[in-house]
Amino acid sequence: MDPLSITAAVIGIAAPAAHCIHLLLGDLQKIVDAPETVASLKRDLLSVSQALTSLQAVSDQQWKLLGETVISQSKTATTSCNTSCDRFRASLGHWTRHSEDGRLSLRDRAMVGFIKQGYVKSLSEQLQHCKLTLTSVVSIATLHSSLQHTQATGEIMAAVSQKEAEITDSITRTEKQLAEVNAKLGALCMAKQEEDETEADRASAISQVAVEQTLLGESRKLLEELLSGIKTAAANTRKDQAQVVSNFGSQNQGIQTSVNYGGISGITFGKQ
Known part of the structure; x- marks a missing residue:
């Protein structure tokens, strides 16, 4: 792919997602007495909005270093986030149709605060995973650029090791959450319909959890690809630096120091 088109x-994908988040955030802010389950979404939406802004700042060269797979998976994660927010916004309008002037009616408050709490929680978790994956992409892009330097400093290599550990932990957590979502989806499909819940509401709730399941799977793949890529880049950097021959002063006398992450070879002591 042409770097300029990346x-x-x-x-082209992040901008519509950011716009959809802005619209949903505006809808939530109009609900002056929203339950905490809905109010907490504002923080999640703001976090994802910031992550999308950072993603759009990744340079052409950085995307090229990340590779086609990460580019494709980043697009998929962003699109899924956009779809979830757009769907939730439509549902929110339906749930609050009996309310006026930004204040929830008792009927709508029951719908949003109790019956729909699982739906709201699912979107919240999706937003958190979207933020995790996008911020990971941005941080790994930065580290990839740093590793392109002729001499990567010890500080940079330490940052790489720390990021590797963080992503490994994120993969483990994602796998655990994916198992939980699989169980939740199965329970939803088997559960009886709530008294005030329509068939459309039930189908929507199941669909939202199914989207969460898909997003978690995509997130895991993206994190695994990022981990593999940064490990390979770091290993290549260490290998290149290990091949640097250290020379000792003029005519092999005195001492010069340099950063070295591998075995030292080619050293001669004394005059030849």
Whole structure:
């Protein structure tokens, strides 16, 4: 893919997602007495909005270093986030149709605060995973650029090791959450319909959890690809630096120091 078209393609997907988040955030802010389950979404939406802004700032060269797979998976994660927010916004309008002037009616408050709490929680978790994956992409892109330097400092290599550990932990948590979502989806499909819940509401709730299941799976793949990529880049950097021959002063006398992450070879002591 032409590097110039990479950024354009990513922005072309990230910008609509950011706009949808802005609209949903506006809808939530209009509900002046919203339950905490809904109010907490505002923080999640703001976090994802910031992550999308950072994603759009990734340079052409950084995307090229990340590779086609990460580019494709980043687009998929962003699109899934956009779809979830758009769907939730439509549902929110339906749930609050009996309310006026930003204040929930008793009927709508029951719908949003109790019956729909699982739906709200699912979107919240999706937003958190979207933020995790996008911020991971941005941080790994930055580290990839740093590793392109001729001499990567000890500080940079330490940051790489720390990020590897963080992503490994994120993969483990994602796998655990994916198992929980699989169980939740099965329970939803088997559960009896709530008294005030329509068949459309039930289908929507199941669909939302199914989207969460898909997003978790995509997130895991993206994190695994990022981990593999940064490990390979770090290993190549260490290998290149290990091949640097250290020379000792003029005519092999005195001492010079340099950063080295591998075995030292080619050293001669004394005059030849």
